Amino acid sequence: MDTESTYSGYSYYSGRSRGSHRHGERSRDHHKSRSKDGSRSEKSVTINAPPAEPLLGDSSVLGEEVQDDNWGETTTAVTGTSEHSLSQEDIVRITKDLEDSVGLDCRRYFTLTLAVVLGLLVFLTPLAFLALPHLLWPDKLLVCGTACEGLFISVAFKLLILLLAVWALFFRAPRAGLPRVFVFRALLAVLVLLFVVSYWLFYGVRILDSQDENYQGIVQYAVSLVDALLFIHYLAIVLLELRQLQPAFSVCVTRSTDGETRHYNLGQLSIQRAALAIIENYYRDFSVHNPALLTASKSRAAKHLAGLKVYNVDGEFPATPATGPGNNAATGVAHSQSRAMIAAAARRRDTSHNELYYEEAEHERRVRKRKARLVVAVEEAFTHIKRMQEEEQKKAPGDVMDPREAAQAIFPSMARSLQKYLRTTRQQHCHSMESIQQHLAFCITNNMTPKAFLESYLTPGPTLQYGRERWLARQWTLVSEASVTSGLKEGAIFLLKCIDFSLVVTAKRIPYIQLSEEFIDPKSHKFVLRLQSETSV
Amino acid sequence: MKGPLSYLQPGRNTKVSDQSETMSFIPGQPVTAVVQRIEIRKLRQGEHLILGFSIGGGIDQDPGQNPFSEDKSDKGIYVTRVTPEGPAEVAGLMMGDKVMQVNGWDMTMVTHDQARKRLTKKNEDVVRLLVTRKSLEQAVKHSMM
Numbered sequence: 001m002d003t004e005s006t007y008s009g010y011s012y013y014s015g016r017s018r019g020s021h022r023h024g025e026r027s028r029d030h031h032k033s034r035s036k037d038g039s040r041s042e043k044s045v046t047i048n049a050p051p052a053e054p055l056l057g058d059s060s061v062l063g064e065e066v067q068d069d070n071w072g073e074t075t076t077a078v079t080g081t082s083e084h085s086l087s088q089e090d091i092v093r094i095t096k097d098l099e100d101s102v103g104l105d106c107r108r109y110f111t112l113t114l115a116v117v118l119g120l121l122v123f124l125t126p127l128a129f130l131a132l133p134h135l136l137w138p139d140k141l142l143v144c145g146t147a148c149e150g151l152f153i154s155v156a157f158k159l160l161i162l163l164l165a166v167w168a169l170f171f172r173a174p175r176a177g178l179p180r181v182f183v184f185r186a187l188l189a190v191l192v193l194l195f196v197v198s199y200w201l202f203y204g205v206r207i208l209d210s211q212d213e214n215y216q217g218i219v220q221y222a223v224s225l226v227d228a229l230l231f232i233h234y235l236a237i238v239l240l241e242l243r244q245l246q247p248a249f250s251v252c253v254t255r256s257t258d259g260e261t262r263h264y265n266l267g268q269l270s271i272q273r274a275a276l277a278i279i280e281n282y283y284r285d286f287s288v289h290n291p292a293l294l295t296a297s298k299s300r301a302a303k304h305l306a307g308l309k310v311y312n313v314d315g316e317f318p319a320t321p322a323t324g325p326g327n328n329a330a331t332g333v334a335h336s337q338s339r340a341m342i343a344a345a346a347r348r349r350d351t352s353h354n355e356l357y358y359e360e361a362e363h364e365r366r367v368r369k370r371k372a373r374l375v376v377a378v379e380e381a382f383t384h385i386k387r388m389q390e391e392e393q394k395k396a397p398g399d400v401m402d403p404r405e406a407a408q409a410i411f412p413s414m415a416r417s418l419q420k421y422l423r424t425t426r427q428q429h430c431h432s433m434e435s436i437q438q439h440l441a442f443c444i445t446n447n448m449t450p451k452a453f454l455e456s457y458l459t460p461g462p463t464l465q466y467g468r469e470r471w472l473a474r475q476w477t478l479v480s481e482a483s484v485t486s487g488l489k490e491g492a493i494f495l496l497k498c499i500d501f502s503l504v505v506t507a508k509r510i511p512y513i514q515l516s517e518e519f520i521d522p523k524s525h526k527f528v529l530r531l532q533s534e535t536s537v
Numbered sequence: 538m539k540g541p542l543s544y545l546q547p548g549r550n551t552k553v554s555d556q557s558e559t560m561s562f563i564p565g566q567p568v569t570a571v572v573q574r575i576e577i578r579k580l581r582q583g584e585h586l587i588l589g590f591s592i593g594g595g596i597d598q599d600p601g602q603n604p605f606s607e608d609k610s611d612k613g614i615y616v617t618r619v620t621p622e623g624p625a626e627v628a629g630l631m632m633g634d635k636v637m638q639v640n641g642w643d644m645t646m647v648t649h650d651q652a653r654k655r656l657t658k659k660n661e662d663v664v665r666l667l668v669t670r671k672s673l674e675q676a677v678k679h680s681m682m
Binding site for chain 1: 587597598599602649
């Protein structure tokens, strides 16, 4: 795939017709996908970033627009040539989404229904324990007075507390869809189920069958059930929330395309949960992936390979790619050819480092020049508008603008220099004209200085700062040799693959720290002058 | 007055060094240096016996302020002043010499006060010093060539 078509695919995001497509745009990911794709490794599974959105629909037919040099000058009635074209990357994405989006809805709904059933069972069991004797053998029951009523109140409040606690812990919007089942949750569900089933068993055999008259005993039995459920909830908090809070591992996350590296401290998590934490931090910490910055090294690499060609002067070609010795000869020839290329490449006087040096220096200069012009233009533009005070608003109601109109009014004077700067730093596909105007209106509303307005354009910000369509990092795949539900270990390595790049994650254990104490008496700080005495003898 | 070179006969009373650094030392290793033996006869002035020079240095002093040492961490005893026409000058002591031994007692690892005491013992009339200076080593080199 040649690089040009890749970037032409991205350029259609920077169109001026964003407004009409913004509400209609849907992104590509779906809930969860278990990809049985044979081209992936054995244990690769997919993590999807929320929220769930349906298939790639109309966004595939966004046209590719030609970059008009003068887009800053015109304000309204903007047109451009649009063609229906798809780059290679988009075709890959579409086919991936088609095969991924089917079938994982049922998994999610299955777990949801299981959880609801379990919850209902848990809550209705104590009430059933209390109500069934009254329904089945009301006349045989011993009347139990104040003790039972006290126990009724305690059951009611404990159930209320349990309800609130379960709501707080479990009824939260799901952050992500993980590939494998969450082991602790499954274990807890099994534990609760076993527990409730065993209580029902005992109740059925000892109380229902024999129709016990001691109602107070039955009520105490129900109270003990609720107590035990509260303790199981405590166990759930400890296992699910508290255990991973203490940092135990330090993970090093490197992006494969440009080498940007960050380190995070994580607790004892399974690999899939650690991957989730890392992705959430990725969106905040890593600067947005900009493929336009990688073209220079690719072209240099191509030049290296194109410089040498191997000619076989002696004419020793292996006749057929036969088995056995024939094959060895062929590979031997290929090996010697590549070694000869390496040796020749090492020996030749390569001046590409020179070009790189001067090119980078020139680029630096150009960027700084454009930045200076941009800063001056923006500062000048900001001086043209002034915030109107409350009293003035009542006095002079002519030519009053709201922030959006004010932004549109001053935008043309800075548009050209801003566009030139973005082109020089190769960020022009990250910002559309409308997003810039929106940002300008936002800065004007909040009384920001020109420098604050420019800050988001001068340095590439984190991925979350940009609109969703610019992320280029929506669908993640976890590639790991160890099982993804196993815990992090010292030296664990796994990959988080996106379509365009991947994050390489290495885990190291945080060392055990042995801290010792030393007491220094404050009175022990004494000093003497350094001497250089001379004695005559 | 005997010149310095006449004392440099290997084997009897000098230690000829084949190292280039004479003044610096490695802790724990024996020190080799080209030395000169100087015998000073003390002069009686009233009730004091004087030698006619001043010393500086010692392991309790600040070695960085020593103007005569090559290695500024050298805490040895150095001759800082020689009174003209005094017994020390007559015997051949020069300013900047490092005193290595006094009457057989080591002077490389002593405090300032200990050095003073070794030099000013009332019952000794003569002190025999072993001193070293940079020019001695150069003289040895020239004489060997």
